[in-house]
């Protein structure tokens with residue numbers, strides 16, 4: 774289950790479904806880190822680039838679920854809400870964080886675990902993970918697979 778959680782987190786880091794959170798604005802001029810953020814100016818957060826920052830992540834473009842798993846492989850300690858530190862923010866952070874982030878994490882883990890547990894997967898196409906912007910960012914050629922029920 775630790776590895777499963779690592780896979781979900783790594784998926785959200787490497788391929789966040791939203792490359793930007795919703796645009797935000799400040800209600801008055803603010804100076805942040807020496808930069809003026811003007812009143813009502815549109816503020817966008819580059820979510821994907823944060824998750825791919827080589828100063829923060831080793832081999833950022835590689836898909837490595839292990840990066841989230843503690844040395845003994847027993848558990849994953851990663852605060853996706855960014856309350857302690859922000860290394861990636863697939864759900865945004867702060868007051869306007871996705872209100873469903875815990876529900877979404879649970880659903881992702883539940884779906885992936887059950888799909889792997891219940892079915893055998895036989896690939897029928899070549900997947901292309903290149904990113905394409907639709908309503909969210911999706912993969913260019915998603916997996917097409919022939920599923921058969923596993924006999925437990």
Ligand code: HEM
Pocket residue numbers: 790791793794795796863864865866868869870871872873874876877
């Ligand atoms: C993998 C799944 C999901 C991802 C990656 C995601 C990501 C996000 C992001 C990045 C934002 C913008 C945060 C910001 O403006 O700073 C957001 C907002 C929001 N999300 Fe999600 N979300 C997911 C699933 C869901 C689900 C399942 C629901 C509803 C059941 C949901 C409901 C909302 C709502 C209502 C907002 C607006 C919150 C506000 O503006 O105050 N999201 N989400």
